Every structure is written in structure tokens, then in C-alpha cells.
Amino acid sequence: MNKLFYVVYETIPYFAVFSFAAVILLIIFFQKFKRGKTIRVILAVTLSVIFIFVTAFEIFDLKPLYFNSGAVVFAVEDEYQIAFSTSKNTVGSVKVGDSIFYDSIGGSKNVSTIHKINVPRALLDEEKSYTVECTSVIRNRAYFASSVGSVKKSYDFRPADESDGLRIFNFSDNHLIRSGVERTVSHLKDLDIIVANGDLFNDVSDEFQVTLVYKLLGNISDSSLPIIITRGNHEAIGSKLTSLPNYIGSYDGKFYYTVRFDSVLFYIFDLANDMSDSNVSIRSTANFDDYRLREIEWIKTLNGGAQNQLDGIKHAIALCHMPYPITYEKPYTKYARMMTDAAEHLGIDLLLSGHKHRTEFYEVGNYENAADHPYILGGKRSNTLEVDETIFADQFTGTYLIINDDGISASFINSKGEILQRFDNI
Ligand SMILES: [Fe+2]
Structure with missing residues (x-):
């Protein structure tokens, strides 16, 4: 029952989308009645525009995915902490040589627009390059997480000499x-x-x-x-x-x-x-x-x-x-x-x-x-x-x-x- 409850709860936004679309269709359907037709047209157009924007940007988070900034390499003790910012909620990783390091806590990837990922200094000093990658997470809810679209960028690294x-x-x-x-x-x-x-x-x-x-x-x-x-x-x-x-x-x-x-x-x-x-x-x-x-x-x-x-x-x-x-x-x-x-x-x-x-x-x-x-x-x-x-x-x-x-x-x-x-x- 708990899982069913969560699925219903988490799909409320999608029911809202369908309900909103139904209201617009009803308004359009009643256009054939002459009284108040102009008002109904304005209402239908306004609701349609709101519907499209809310659906695209808030429900399905269709904003473009890109890095807001270049990566930043902080030196701390025997680690480099590589940080970057993304245009929407993502999970992130850094690849150095054949090793991949994730922004992850307790076995779960951090869903955020900001990522900071620790890599061993000795490894990056030796490899002298790294690649940051992020994957968009559209919704992150219990029993209902989905991701789509990735971007990555590679950088050279110059160890202090x-x-x-x-x-x-x-x-x-x-x-x-x-x-x-x-x-x-x-x-x-x-x-x-x-x-x-x-x-x-x-x-x-x-x-x-x-x-x-x-x-x-x-x-x-x-x-x-x-x-x-x-x-x-x-x-x-x-x-x-x-x-x-x-x-x-x-x-x-x-x-x-x-x-x-x-x-x-x-x-x-x-x-x-x-x-x-x-x-x-x-x-x-x-x-x-x-x-x-x-x-x-x-x-x-x-x-x-x-x-x-x-x-x-x-x-x-x-x-x-x-x-x-x-x-x-x-x-x-x-x-x-x-x-x-x-x-x-x-x-x-x-x-x-x-x-x-x-x-x-x-x-x-x-x-x-x-x-x-x-x-x-x-x-x-x-x-x-x-x-x-x-x-x-x-x-x-x-x-x-x-x-x-x-x-x-x-x-x-x-x-x-x-x-x-x-x-x-x-
Ligand atoms: Fe100060």
C-alpha cells in the first residue's frame, strides 16, 4: 500500500496536467455557443500558454542542460575537489584516467545544480587531464526517479611545478x-x-x-x-x-x-x-x-x-x-x-x-x-x-x-x- 500511495502521490503533477488539458478542451468545446465567445477564446489561449510552459519547464523540466561555469579544482590535503555548476538538477561525476568518481553520499548520487567531487591529487597530477559529466534528473522522488540527457567536458590539468x-x-x-x-x-x-x-x-x-x-x-x-x-x-x-x-x-x-x-x-x-x-x-x-x-x-x-x-x-x-x-x-x-x-x-x-x-x-x-x-x-x-x-x-x-x-x-x-x-x- 505504501508504494501505491507514493506512486499516486508522485504522479499528482501528471494528473494535474491531464486535468488542466481537459479544462482547456472543455472551454474550446463550448466555443460553439455564441454568448461570451470572445472571453472563452481569451481564456482558452491564456490557459493553453500557461499549460505549455508549466508542463515543459516545471513538470518535465525541459530547460536546456549545460554547465554554468568552467570546472574548479580546489586543493585540500591530499585531494583535489573538483566543483562545477549545472543549469538544472543533475547527478555528476569526474573521470580521471580510467577511474570515475561520483558526487555521492552513502551510496546515493547527489541530485543538485552544484557538484563537488574528491579525487586523489597523485592521480590527477599523473594523468594531467580530467572530464566532468552530468546527467539531468527530471524527478527525484521515492519510487519515482527519472533521468535524461547528459553533457560532459574535458580539461587539461597542470600540476604545480x-x-x-x-x-x-x-x-x-x-x-x-x-x-x-x-x-x-x-x-x-x-x-x-x-x-x-x-x-x-x-x-x-x-x-x-x-x-x-x-x-x-x-x-x-x-x-x-x-x-x-x-x-x-x-x-x-x-x-x-x-x-x-x-x-x-x-x-x-x-x-x-x-x-x-x-x-x-x-x-x-x-x-x-x-x-x-x-x-x-x-x-x-x-x-x-x-x-x-x-x-x-x-x-x-x-x-x-x-x-x-x-x-x-x-x-x-x-x-x-x-x-x-x-x-x-x-x-x-x-x-x-x-x-x-x-x-x-x-x-x-x-x-x-x-x-x-x-x-x-x-x-x-x-x-x-x-x-x-x-x-x-x-x-x-x-x-x-x-x-x-x-x-x-x-x-x-x-x-x-x-x-x-x-x-x-x-x-x-x-x-x-x-x-x-x-x-x-x-
Ligand atoms: Fe573580510
Whole structure:
């Protein structure tokens, strides 16, 4: 009986279609009676148009199937997490070599317009290409799921290669605006890694925002470079926050992790929101204090310094959207201090941050730097050092780094390709 009930329940939309069609036919049938004929014609035409659109787009979901964006390859620990967005609900997979990986949880494929699929880094580094595929799912109900139509797209992949120096572009705080960042990256050749250092969103409330972020990241990486992403405070607000680990690089539902490229180790930290959990605008749902305390305990357990050297690590770079060593920032002072102390044993060479919409370099000992390592504020929507923020979408300044045996060099480069400032031997 249960199955029968579900079949009846799930076929209600189809009975509705037939009922609606019957009403239209009845109206047309009564056209032969003269009184009120014009009104009946208008009614029949209007209902017919509604009937066609509702049937095509809502009942049978006949929208065209395509990828909304290029694929995005997030690097997290020993995985690449390949993400993409589709025009309608689909199931998705990634093929690397002969292996196929599915967006699947507990044995069931995830039906969604957003997919993120984990593949082993070693495999993709070796194969140097991958294919994403999605299949449209028209209805996904108990005892009644149907799929039709697939699209797929193949990409080359360029694993990071430090033989000529590890070349990194770091940006942050573009807040869904794409053109300035895209123009800046267009001046850089032979990049190995892109660091998306937070506040790419304004808030996380709808999947169209995720698609916009994928479009930017897919474009600037050509879907062929690894991207390391940090969570900014604007990715810590919005109604879809609990889905954020499914949208961007994350590890076990968290946005703090490590990732290593050859002799360079990245520590990805997350101060989450810039508001207290008790702030009236977020207190109903915020649980960031507990999250940050767990993260700080995790940082204390990490290898660093001498052990890193034994493991062949020559440089350690920390990434955190909000600059934890900053000495004058009030709302998150307590956890920033705890993070600064907890990270002291790691032997960090440089922290890349954003959040302040400025481009600045703070040496050790600077009165605005409480840490034992320098830090950079590395992204703003402006093309000059003097101005921090403009209204022009095509202006942006980010940070270009080269890491090699000689050390780390960092340059602030704008969307015209001009180097505004350069720091060597960091
Ligand atoms: Fe921020």
C-alpha cells in the first residue's frame, strides 16, 4: 500500500496536467455557443500558454542542460575537489584516467545544480587531464526517479611545478565582482597555484552566488590550475552556510586544513566571522566560538619548524582571510591572539591575508604585527597604492608570489599589469 500511495502521490503533477488539458478542451468545446465567445477564446489561449510552459519547464523540466561555469579544482590535503555548476538538477561525476568518481553520499548520487567531487591529487597530477559529466534528473522522488540527457567536458590539468619557482596569484575581497581579478590574472604567465583568500561572496544565501564564484575561479585558472581557498567573514553569513562545505574546498566540513606542493607547505586557517557569536544579527545560528577553539587546538597539534625541515619542507605559508596578527582589530581579538600564539611553533615564513581591502606588507616587529612572521594584506578593488577602493569593476590589485630556494618575493600587481610594489627575500 505504501508504494501505491507514493506512486499516486508522485504522479499528482501528471494528473494535474491531464486535468488542466481537459479544462482547456472543455472551454474550446463550448466555443460553439455564441454568448461570451470572445472571453472563452481569451481564456482558452491564456490557459493553453500557461499549460505549455508549466508542463515543459516545471513538470518535465525541459530547460536546456549545460554547465554554468568552467570546472574548479580546489586543493585540500591530499585531494583535489573538483566543483562545477549545472543549469538544472543533475547527478555528476569526474573521470580521471580510467577511474570515475561520483558526487555521492552513502551510496546515493547527489541530485543538485552544484557538484563537488574528491579525487586523489597523485592521480590527477599523473594523468594531467580530467572530464566532468552530468546527467539531468527530471524527478527525484521515492519510487519515482527519472533521468535524461547528459553533457560532459574535458580539461587539461597542470600540476604545480616548483622547478622554476612556485608562482602564485593571491586575491581576496572581490565580493562577486569578476572583471578586475580576471584582468589582473591575464598579465601573469605560468602560474602554478591560485589562492582565493576569502570574501569572494557577499553572503552565502543562494546557489547563483556559488555559480558566479565558479565562473571567476574557472576563468582565472582555465580550469587547469589548483586553487587554494580560504573562508572569509562574508562566507560566514547567509542562509546556506551549512551547505558551504559542499560548495568550496573544505576538509571534513571545516575550512582549516593543510596542503603541500613539493617543498612548500600551506596552513589554511579560518577565523570565520568578524562578529561575536552574541551579536544580535547572527546569534540565532552562530556557533563560531566553539569552531575556532577546536581549530586552535588542531593548530597546536600540527608539525612545524624542525619536523617540517626533516620532511623536506623549505617554506611554510599561512593563509587566513582575516589577518590574525593585526593588533588593532577589535571584534575577533581574543581568537586572533589565540591563533597567533598557537601558530608560533610552525615556523611560518609569511601569512597572506585580506579583509582590510588594502595592499600592505607588515614586517616582524611592526607595531601592527603581533606575530613572529611577516604578513601581507593582498587584495583590493583599486589600481593604485594611494586608493583602497573604487567603484570601477575592472580595477583590482592582487599579490603575485614566487617561491624558490632564494626565498619568497611578493609583488602587488594591478589590472593593468603594473607592479605597484615589490618585496624580495621575505
Ligand atoms: Fe573580510
